[in-house]
Amino acid sequence: MNSELKACLPPEWTSAAESDDADVVDFAPIAVGQSGASVHRVTTRHGAFVLKRTSVQEPLATWTLAVAVQRAAAEVGAAPQVVHHDAERRAVLSELIAGDIPFAARYGNPATRAAALAQFAGTIRRVHDLPLEGPLHAMPRADPQAVLRTVHHAAHDIGALPAWVHAHVHALLEEAPPLTDRAPVLSHNDVNPTNIACAGDRLVLLDWQSAAINDPYYDLATAAVFLRMDADASAALLWAYDQATDRQDIESVDRSTIAMLPPRFVWSQRIAAALSGTLFLQMAHHRGHRGDTTSREDDALLLEQVYAQMRAGTVHLHTGEGQWTLGLALLRASRNARHAQDVRNT
Known part of the structure; x- marks a missing residue:
């Protein structure tokens, strides 16, 4: 599973997987709502992020539009910043918004x-x-x-x-x-x-x-x-x-x-x-x-x-x-x- 998740990250983060300079990556499932998406907290040397993957059966045009909407909302501070996206895997890596009180x-x-x-x-x-x-x-x-x-x-x-x-x-x-x-x-x-x-x-x-x-x-x-x-x-x-x-x-x-x-x-x-x-x-x-x-x-x-x-x-x-x-x-x-x-x- 980790190899599948790592493939959704920016290539430059994982290209040196066998070297001492490679990122130390940890994935932890996040309990979320009822959308059915796979959501993980990703810990790397670059910081902590959220990786969300929806079904690859989702129409690409629909998924691409949702990413564009999140980017637009992030520009006005209403959504997490998109760090990386992978259309083939329907994956979006976003900044982690971590607060103590819901x-x-x-x-x-x-x-x-x-x-x-x-x-x-x-x-x-x-x-x-x-x-x-x-x-x-x-x-x-x-x-x-x-x-x-x-x-x-x-x-x-x-x-x-x-x-x-x-x-x-x-x-x-x-x-x-x-x-x-x-x-x-x-x-x-x-x-x-x-x-x-x-x-x-x-x-x-x-x-x-x-x-x-x-x-x-x-x-x-x-x-x-x-x-x-x-x-x-x-x-x-x-x-x-x-x-x-x-x-x-x-x-x-x-x-x-x-x-x-x-x-x-x-x-x-x-x-x-x-x-x-x-x-x-x-x-x-x-x-x-x-x-x-x-x-x-x-x-x-x-x-x-x-x-x-x-x-x-x-x-x-x-x-x-x-x-x-x-x-x-x-x-x-x-x-x-x-x-x-x-x-x-x-």
């Missing part, structure tokens, strides 16, 4: 929440401000509703889903997206905590394989779902994004001046949560979970309960049961998103 923990700590929220909003805004020219001009346009339809059909075909999941997804698919007041932007499209890395005053996004042109609310709404932002926190996030600031004075925002969250943002929350949840149910089936047609929505755990069990070590996302549990929690969050907005407006 972003989700920074946001979860009341003492650092405002700074974390501002830092995140500023990073997303820098991505969205990238001009859609050069390689980015060729980016496809995302249609989350169409993707949800495809994923739901696939999940339905391979396993048994609860009736309430079917009903909710069907309702979302029949619902016309609210009009947006924003111009399309380059969107990361998978802003979950495993794809956010921070170290000191740096915050970057990882895994750009899903990037596409999309409504800017989608990235913000996805993060709001996974970080369990209530309506007030979501309003503060939108304020920081619109101010394009990394300042830490979000706590001073008068939430009452933001009468309601934009309908497109709330709709994006519901779509993002339903799409992510259905994907986890599909992955659970692939891991052997038999599904359950009789479970009710009230039987599904809330996201905060799933996170607590993950921290306690009783829910594991590398198992079918853990993926099923998280999937149902995300679908429940999708159902609850509109209700939370309705409560805020009363």
Whole structure:
């Protein structure tokens, strides 16, 4: 395996493999999200890096575009710098962003929440401000509703889903997206905590394989779902994004001046949560979970309960049961998103 990994590194690092001057290379697997890519920490005399390999079956044009997007985002400090890439092996070597405290923990700590929220909003805004020219001009346009339809059909075909999941997804698919007041932007499209890395005053996004042109609310709404932002926190996030600031004075925002969250943002929350949840149910089936047609929505755990069990070590996302549990929690969050907005407006 190490020989395969070494072949993905810059040739000048490994050309003297038999000499005393050769780099001492060590590879250690990194536990990452659910993309299925092979990810390793690489330690060399040049420093520590991250090597990511996707399937060689991935279309070369798609892979090349994702690398170009990461390079563009890195130029504005929103992604790790690309050190080397190998198109034949679908491998990308990037700088390692190593922090002591995960972003989700920074946001979860009341003492650092405002700074974390501002830092995140500023990073997303820098991505969205990238001009859609050069390689980015060729980016496809995302249609989350169409993707949800495809994923739901696939999940339905391979396993048994609860009736309430079917009903909710069907309702979302029949619902016309609210009009947006924003111009399309380059969107990361998978802003979950495993794809956010921070170290000191740096915050970057990882895994750009899903990037596409999309409504800017989608990235913000996805993060709001996974970080369990209530309506007030979501309003503060939108304020920081619109101010394009990394300042830490979000706590001073008068939430009452933001009468309601934009309908497109709330709709994006519901779509993002339903799409992510259905994907986890599909992955659970692939891991052997038999599904359950009789479970009710009230039987599904809330996201905060799933996170607590993950921290306690009783829910594991590398198992079918853990993926099923998280999937149902995300679908429940999708159902609850509109209700939370309705409560805020009363």
